[in-house]
Amino acid sequence: MNVVILGCGRTGATLALELSARSHKVTIIERNPEALRRLGKQYPCRIVLGNGLDEDVISKAGMDSADAFFAVTRGDNTNLMAAHIVRSKFPNAKICVKVADPHRAEAYRKMGLFCINPSGLLAGMCRDWLTGEDYKGIDSYNVLPKELEI
Amino acid sequence: MYMILIGGGNVGIQLAKRLKALGEEVLIIEKDAATAGKLANLLGEEFVMHGDGCEVYTQRDAGFNRADVIVAVTGEDEDNFVVCQLAKEVWKTDRIIARVNDPSHEETFRQIGIEETVSATGIIYNLIVQQISSDALVPLAALHRGNIEIVESVLSSRSSLVGRRVGDVKLPEGSLIAYVVRDGQGIQVSSDTVLQDDDMLVAIVRVNDAEALRQAICGKA
Numbered sequence: 001m002n003v004v005i006l007g008c009g010r011t012g013a014t015l016a017l018e019l020s021a022r023s024h025k026v027t028i029i030e031r032n033p034e035a036l037r038r039l040g041k042q043y044p045c046r047i048v049l050g051n052g053l054d055e056d057v058i059s060k061a062g063m064d065s066a067d068a069f070f071a072v073t074r075g076d077n078t079n080l081m082a083a084h085i086v087r088s089k090f091p092n093a094k095i096c097v098k099v100a101d102p103h104r105a106e107a108y109r110k111m112g113l114f115c116i117n118p119s120g121l122l123a124g125m126c127r128d129w130l131t132g133e134d135y136k137g138i139d140s141y142n143v144l145p146k147e148l149e150i
Numbered sequence: 151m152y153m154i155l156i157g158g159g160n161v162g163i164q165l166a167k168r169l170k171a172l173g174e175e176v177l178i179i180e181k182d183a184a185t186a187g188k189l190a191n192l193l194g195e196e197f198v199m200h201g202d203g204c205e206v207y208t209q210r211d212a213g214f215n216r217a218d219v220i221v222a223v224t225g226e227d228e229d230n231f232v233v234c235q236l237a238k239e240v241w242k243t244d245r246i247i248a249r250v251n252d253p254s255h256e257e258t259f260r261q262i263g264i265e266e267t268v269s270a271t272g273i274i275y276n277l278i279v280q281q282i283s284s285d286a287l288v289p290l291a292a293l294h295r296g297n298i299e300i301v302e303s304v305l306s307s308r309s310s311l312v313g314r315r316v317g318d319v320k321l322p323e324g325s326l327i328a329y330v331v332r333d334g335q336g337i338q339v340s341s342d343t344v345l346q347d348d349d350m351l352v353a354i355v356r357v358n359d360a361e362a363l364r365q366a367i368c369g370k371a
Contacts, residue, residue: 076204081228104206
């Protein structure tokens with residue numbers, strides 16, 4: 001598959017390395033050249049340096065032929081706005097957004113966006129690890145816990 | 151009216167000061183603790199809240215549910231975008247105004263239903279274009295809902311329109327020259343108005359026909 005990843009942080013770089021190793025064609029969008037060190041010495045993927053909220057940069061990354069878009073910078077709002085821009089221009093691509101704030105993630109899930117909330121996933125899995133419960137599917141962890149409801 | 155401003159930069163501060171002077175109920179939310187402290191000294195503590203205006207928690211505590219107007223004026227378009235979308239979708243705010251720093255993002259805001267955007271870059275750009283090009287149609291205001299805009303243009307002596315009656319001039323369908331500003335006075339245009347060199351025309355045009363109108367107005371004699 002053709003995949004575009006916004007953000008070469010730990011999540012983006014790891015995802016790029018894993019997908020590339022499985023023969024998927026990956027393009028990473030990153031505005032800080034320093035961050036590319038996370039990909040190792042020989043980049044296994046294509047790099048586009050630039051701002052992920054710039055439509056030209058998104059197009060340059062090859063979104064028109066991409067099957068999936070991951071917005072995984074450390075900025076929730078950057079991820080959400082980039083996801084919106086991509087969704088409006090390329091409605092057929094699968095889109096996955098990293099959102100650190102559990103409430104923001106929940107609000108945007110209700111608007112139909114697939115949002116991964118790392119702290120929710122991690123807390124849920126830690127809980128099941130400790131109590132010895134079987135691990136479940138992603139959807140059971142990737143929800144706003146009752147305890148956090150406003 | 152209860153108005154909440156998000157972002158305590160220069161725009162937010164000046165806006166809060168003026169709205170407060172009008173006697174309106176204003177709250178300004180600022181993420182940076184030091185900046186929020188300065189704001190509290192300047193405006194009074196009850197007018198300032200330290201917090202991340204993009205968080206639903208903060209929004210609840212600030213009273214987004216009873217706000218009449220939400221104004222997102224941080225320097226980051228993505229932050230303003232999320233504030234506006236949460237205000238609209240979670241809190242059902244009636245009136246939402248956004249500062250947009252990159253004019254190419256205005257379309258993105260419109261797609262989520264935020265019609266009222268202000269772009270300083272866009273405004274300053276238009277002013278500069280007005281200075282450097284006399285053959286220009288300068289957008290004064292865009293009414294995105296109706297897909298029309300109000301434009302102005304100064305007639306150069308080379309324009310084919312100079313010396314002609316407005317009624318004899320062929321303009322793109324749906325466009326209208328409404329006023330002429332001559333010697334500092336606005337004159338309402340009728341079909342008998344004769345256009346002169348240096349007249350400033352104020353016209354209303356559909357966005358798609360703006361180029362045709364520019365050619366009609368600026369075309370050489």
